[in-house]
Amino acid sequence: MQFATKAIRAGQAPEPATGAVIVPIHPSVTYAFKEIGRPAAFEYSRSANPTRTALETCLAALEGAAHGLAFGSGMAAIDAVLSILRPGDHVVAASQIYGGTHRLFETIYRPRGIGITYVDGDEADGFAQALRPTTRLVWVESPTNPLLQLVDIADVAAVTRPRAIPLVVDNTFPSPYFQQPLDLGADVVVHSTTKYIGGHSDVLGGAVLTGDANLHAAFQFYQNAAGAVLGPFDSWLTLRGVKTLAVRMRQHEANARAVAEFLAAHSRVRRTIYPGLASHPRHELARRQRTGYGAIVTFELDGGREAANEFVRRLRLFVFAESLGGVESLACHPATMSHASLTDAQRREAGITEGTIRLSVGIEDEGDLIADLTQALN
Numbered sequence: 524m525q526f527a528t529k530a531i532r533a534g535q536a537p538e539p540a541t542g543a544v545i546v547p548i549h550p551s552v553t554y555a556f557k558e559i560g561r562p563a564a565f566e567y568s569r570s571a572n573p574t575r576t577a578l579e580t581c582l583a584a585l586e587g588a589a590h591g592l593a594f595g596s597g598m599a600a601i602d603a604v605l606s607i608l609r610p611g612d613h614v615v616a617a618s619q620i621y622g623g624t625h626r627l628f629e630t631i632y633r634p635r636g637i638g639i640t641y642v643d644g645d646e647a648d649g650f651a652q653a654l655r656p657t658t659r660l661v662w663v664e665s666p667t668n669p670l671l672q673l674v675d676i677a678d679v680a681a682v683t684r685p686r687a688i689p690l691v692v693d694n695t696f697p698s699p700y701f702q703q704p705l706d707l708g709a710d711v712v713v714h715s716t717t718k719y720i721g722g723h724s725d726v727l728g729g730a731v732l733t734g735d736a737n738l739h740a741a742f743q744f745y746q747n748a749a750g751a752v753l754g755p756f757d758s759w760l761t762l763r764g765v766k767t768l769a770v771r772m773r774q775h776e777a778n779a780r781a782v783a784e785f786l787a788a789h790s791r792v793r794r795t796i797y798p799g800l801a802s803h804p805r806h807e808l809a810r811r812q813r814t815g816y817g818a819i820v821t822f823e824l825d826g827g828r829e830a831a832n833e834f835v836r837r838l839r840l841f842v843f844a845e846s847l848g849g850v851e852s853l854a855c856h857p858a859t860m861s862h863a864s865l866t867d868a869q870r871r872e873a874g875i876t877e878g879t880i881r882l883s884v885g886i887e888d889e890g891d892l893i894a895d896l897t898q899a900l901n
């Protein structure tokens with residue numbers, strides 16, 4: 524089955540008892556045993572739930588993974604992966620990662636005795652040099668938020684594979700439609716399904732997908748033990764969202780390309796960052812590593828914070844809000860929103876200025892989007 528078919532059919536066969544074409548929502552928390560020691564296919568919903576299993580099967584198929592688990596949020600999924608760490612273990616992470624992941628590393632895991640080294644994601648050599656005998660995970664995200672830095676996943680996998688260190692890729696931004704990390708040599712993929720997979724900004728969730736049975740067993744043990752599962756209603760809503768992932772991503776990208784080209788040519792815009800533009804420093808890598816460039820476009824306005832504020836106040840169609848990946852177009856100001864917890868120096872170092880705006884380009888009419896940006900910039 525090809526991607527668009529899997530999104531609609533994997534894990535979603537008609538229900539045998541009633542013939543229902545759509546996977547039912549199974550709210551039951553408990554399932555009848557046949558006799559002592561003989562449970563039915565399910566026992567208790569924290570351990571497994573049929574609606575969640577359908578979603579997990581579908582997401583695993585979309586990432587080319589043998590195993591999938593769905594969690595109550597992207598952060599719960601990330602925490603489940605980190606749960607394999609023990610005091611004394613070490614992680615090498617790209618320096619540009621989701622702020623919540625950085626917070627989890629620094630405020631929860633480091634105080635528990637986990638060492639973390641951050642390296643520039645641009646350099647596979649940097650990952651090799653940062654490894655220690657105790658390194659238990661390597662963590663990357665590509666592209667990064669909000670500056671869309673790309674990590675060469677195959678190059679990093681060439682460092683981690685021979686040493687049998689699991690390489691984890693947060694694949695939320697490209698979605699499995701545009702990037703398949705397991706094919707590139709990664710061992711584990713995590714998602715905030717809140718973004719493109721759910722796709723409608725109406726359900727929070729996360730997922731962990733892997734082909735490694737031992738890692739999966741460890742994540743599953745932790746999921747059942749700690750309990751941050753995705754509920755049956757939210758599993759169903761996510762499943763409903765993922766069915767249209769392929770068509771949504773195609774339209775997202777077509778719109779994003781038009782927006783990026785418009786911004787790149789605009790006199791008030793100092794620079795436009797989009798992996799699909801030839802001006803992106805890793806455009807060649809994006810072409811090689813991905814099947815599309817995605818729908819996040821970041822740009823920098825002349826005039827700093829005042830200009831940025833004027834721009835967001837004038838927007839009529841783009842909504843000025845956090846998050847990304849929904850059908851509606853959003854604009855965010857990273858310096859005061861997603862990256863507000865960084866110090867000024869950290870933001871400068873990361874290249875996030877007061878004039879930086881990140882767009883999550885939705886699937887509305889392209890002309891309407893360009894018209895909104897045109898009036899907001901004038």
Ligand SMILES: *Cc1c(COP(=O)(O)O)cnc(C)c1O
Pocket residue numbers: 596597598599621623664668693695696714715716717718727728729
């Ligand atoms: C949003 C996001 C997360 C966190 O997911 P939640 O569903 O908000 O918990 C993790 N990684 C990336 C790249 C994200 O964009």
